[in-house]
Amino acid sequence: MRIVVTGATGNLGTALLRRLADEPGTTAHGISRRPPRDEPPYDIAWTPVDLSRDGAEEPLTEVFRDADAVVHLAWRIQPGHDERALYRANVAGSDRVFTAAVKAGVPHLVHMSSVGAYSPAAKDRTVDETWPTDGLPNSYYSRHKAAVEHLLDRVERDHPGLTVTRVRPGLVLQPEAAAEIKRYFLGPLVPHALFKARLPILPLPRAMVLQFVHADDVADAVARILTTKAEGAFNLVSDPVVTPQVLAEVMGARHVPIPPAVLRTAARVTWRLRLQPTSHGWVDLALTAPLLDATKAFSRLGWAPRHNSRDTLRQLLDGLGRKEGLQPSPPLAP
Secondary structure: OEEEEEOOOOHHHHHHHHHHHOOOOOEEEEEEOOOOOOOOOOOOEEEEOOOOOOOOHHHHHHHHOOOOEEEEOOOOOOOOOOHHHHHHHHHHHHHHHHHHHHHHOOOEEEEEOOHHHOOOOOOOOEEOOOOOOOOOOOOHHHHHHHHHHHHHHHHHHHOOOOEEEEEEEOEEEOHHHHHHHHHHHOOOOOOHHHHOOOOOEEEEOOOOOEOEEEHHHHHHHHHHHHHHOOOEEEEEOOOOOEOHHHHHHHHOOEEEEOOHHHHHHHHHHHHHOOOOOOOHHHHHHHHHOOEEOOHHHHHHHOOOOOOOHHHHHHHHHHHHHOOOOOOOOOOOOO
């Protein structure tokens, strides 16, 4: 089985290459803007393609020919102050991937969506894969994820012979991605030493309830999707749900509840002053994105996460304290 992976040097791409290396009879071909150094798990064939560029369909179509599946993971988070650049890479770039896959006759297309594609929901229940995917209007990440879901709707309608799978995980973490996550969401003003110290308090709204899943567990689910050619949508999360109290406990701090408006305003002001890279849209997304039910992945794929969310979060925090990354990968390099 020949699998082509876009965004193969990123958080999820790295984990998927590790997982596919253990899959008998499977070869991987990586697509990225910046090829990595030739070291495991990156010692495979590579094609550099910038998905945001006009004409990217042509080299993609050539690489996709004779592929048994395309796994589309590529997604840009920054520059957060340039939404047009993000749209070109994420929405228009995804459209180019889908167009090339159809043109090349690829039989199976797997798209890495997100909890962020879902419409808002209360945090007192979980939702399954039938929940609407219209996103959150004031989050560019959510808007773009929802827009790509709607592109896939059209692809499925126009090409019924193509097997389409959508993977919708919670927040995906691994220690090897600590340097990337810090750059994308925390910025240089947050010192690594902060994650080695015991914080006295953690001020967060009570509604900041999140779900995490380890990158290796998501990679395992994708491998199962590829081998079984499972179609449709799959939520992927691990237990337990992480409340502010749980997060404070993991960080050795005491949770102090604050109004959502306080956190939202602080994020908006500091983002506009370019003091940190996380816009207020991310805060709103964390406060309103639904909690996911992953029963379908358990029953259809036989999938079960090997890492619980507390351990996954703790590993990331340890990685942040150690300035951990993965040197051969341009996005993951410390």
